[in-house]
Structure formats: structure tokens, C-alpha cells
Amino acid sequence: MATLEIRELSVGYGPVRALRDVSVDVPPGAITAVLGGNGAGKTTLLRAVSRTLGFHRGTGTGTIRFDGRSLDGLGPAQVVAAGVIQVPEGRQVFARMTVADNLRAGALGARGGRKETAAGLDRVHELFPVLAERAHQRAGLLSGGEQQMLAMGRALMAGPRLLLLDEPSLGLAPLMAARIAETIQEINATGTSVMLVEQNAAIALRLASTAYVLDVGEVALEGPADELAASDEVRRRYLGVVDETAAEDATQAVAGPSRSLSRWSA
Numbered sequence: 236m237a238t239l240e241i242r243e244l245s246v247g248y249g250p251v252r253a254l255r256d257v258s259v260d261v262p263p264g265a266i267t268a269v270l271g272g273n274g275a276g277k278t279t280l281l282r283a284v285s286r287t288l289g290f291h292r293g294t295g296t297g298t299i300r301f302d303g304r305s306l307d308g309l310g311p312a313q314v315v316a317a318g319v320i321q322v323p324e325g326r327q328v329f330a331r332m333t334v335a336d337n338l339r340a341g342a343l344g345a346r347g348g349r350k351e352t353a354a355g356l357d358r359v360h361e362l363f364p365v366l367a368e369r370a371h372q373r374a375g376l377l378s379g380g381e382q383q384m385l386a387m388g389r390a391l392m393a394g395p396r397l398l399l400l401d402e403p404s405l406g407l408a409p410l411m412a413a414r415i416a417e418t419i420q421e422i423n424a425t426g427t428s429v430m431l432v433e434q435n436a437a438i439a440l441r442l443a444s445t446a447y448v449l450d451v452g453e454v455a456l457e458g459p460a461d462e463l464a465a466s467d468e469v470r471r472r473y474l475g476v477v478d479e480t481a482a483e484d485a486t487q488a489v490a491g492p493s494r495s496l497s498r499w500s501a
Contacts, residue, residue, distance in 0.1 A: 342356075
């Protein structure tokens with residue numbers, strides 16, 4: 236059974252149709268990537284899963300099940316309590332609060348007591364040592380990359396079973412984007428499933444086992460990430476490859492486990 240099953244999901248904002256009959260699976264313990272350009276419907280898909288469409292005046296039809304349980308009728312807080320946690324696009328942190336207070340806010344949705352919360356904080360500090368060093372600094376004074384670390388760390392404090400990541404590399408320098416990508420791998424290695432929405436197809440295809448390409452609200456392509464990386468259409472439209480020699484290099488680098496992620500962060 237897939238951890239997350241989305242079937243024939245259609246979403247609209249008033250008269251505007253954002254998604255049309257979209258079906259996506261996130262298997263247990265896997266990283267599933269969702270690719271596409273601006274306006275493809277990627278963020279809308281995450282909103283539907285996290286049950287936050289209503290905040291944006293969106294409505295939808297279709298079914299979304301998490302570990303066999305329908306999410307229909309649940310509020311955002313109930314979805315968080317079930318273990319589905321979203322990190323929104325744009326590094327949305329509480330700018331006037333300290334780093335430590337931001338992390339404590341994330342723990343408000345955690346399952347378990349103080350012992351689990353303390354263990355979660357230790358894990359966040361292990362993944363992002365800078366957050367321990369700057370615990371008493373206001374979040375708004377952190378760099379963009381550090382704010383992304385804090386947004387992810389805050390989500391981890393809630394003990395996610397499924398982590399929804401919306402454009403985690405957006406606007407980051409190549410080295411920082413590579414560090415974030417490596418951290419996503421570490422998070423996944425502990426058993427947390429990940430649904431990764433990214434415009435940076437090279438990073439996403441390097442991390443994911445399965446990928447979907449959205450185009451104007453519909454699934455245009457889907458399959459194993461390495462196969463999509465070898466697709467001429469994906470290489471041309473999302474990897475920026477225009478000649479066959481470069482295409483072969485790109486495919487090998489995406490598929491090869493020994494290549495550095497920093498190459499794909501540009």
C-alpha cells in the first residue's frame with residue numbers, strides 16, 4: 236500500500252481550473268518528485284494534501300488517502316496530527332521570533348511528550364548545527380539558506396511521516412541548494428517519506444525514485460526518475476539540454492550515485 240494515494244484530483248479557484256484528474260502515489264519510505272513550470276499546479280497539489288486549499292479559496296474533487304485513511308473532511312491540524320507536514324514555498328518563518336521559538340512552534344503539532352520533543356530537537360540540531368548556534372537570534376536575520384533550514388527543522392519537530400516540500404532550493408546559491416538536497420536524503424534515510432515539488436528538475440530527479448511532470452494542471456509524464464531523466468522531452472524542457480552529447484552527460488550525472496549534488500544545484 237502506498238503511503239499517499241491521490242486519485243483523480245481536480246482543483247479549481249473559482250472559474251480557474253488548476254488541476255485536472257491528477258493521480259499520484261508516494262510509496263512508503265520513498266522520495267517522489269513533482270516537476271513542472273510556473274502555473275503547472277504543483278503548489279496546488281500540496282495544498283490539497285495538507286488540506287489548506289480553503290485558505291486560498293480553492294475547492295477540489297477526487298480522493299486523497301494516507302496510509303489507507305481518507306483525508307476528506309479533515310482540517311489542517313488533523314492532517315498534521317496524522318503525520319503529514321508541509322514546508323511551504325518561500326522559507327516562511329516567524330521572522331520576529333527566535334530560532335528556538337520557531338522550532339518550539341513546530342513541536343506544537345508533534346505526537347508524543349517532552350521526551351519525543353527533546354529527541355526531535357536533537358535531530359534537528361544534528362541536521363542543521365547552525366540552528367543550535369543561532370538559537371537566540373531572530374529568524375528574520377538569518378540568511379536565505381538558513382531560513383530554509385529553519386523552515387525544514389520546524390517541520391521536523393512535528394515528527395512527520397510524510398514531508399511535503401515546496402521548492403526547497405528556490406532562490407538559494409548552488410552550494411546551499413546542494414546542502415539542502417543532501418539533507419533531504421538524510422531525512423528520507425530515517426524512514427520519512429517525501430513528496431518533493433521542484434522546478435530544479437536535476438536535483439529532484441537525482442533525489443527521487445519516482446517522478447511526475449505536471450503541465451497545465453495535468454500529469455504529462457510519470458515513471459521512474461532515472462527513466463524520466465533519460466527522456467528527450469524532460470532533458471530539453473527541464474534539464475536545459477539541447478545537444479546529444481550534453482544530454483548523455485546529464486543523464487549519467489542524474490543516474491550516477493557517486494556524482495556530487497552540487498553540480499545539479501545551479
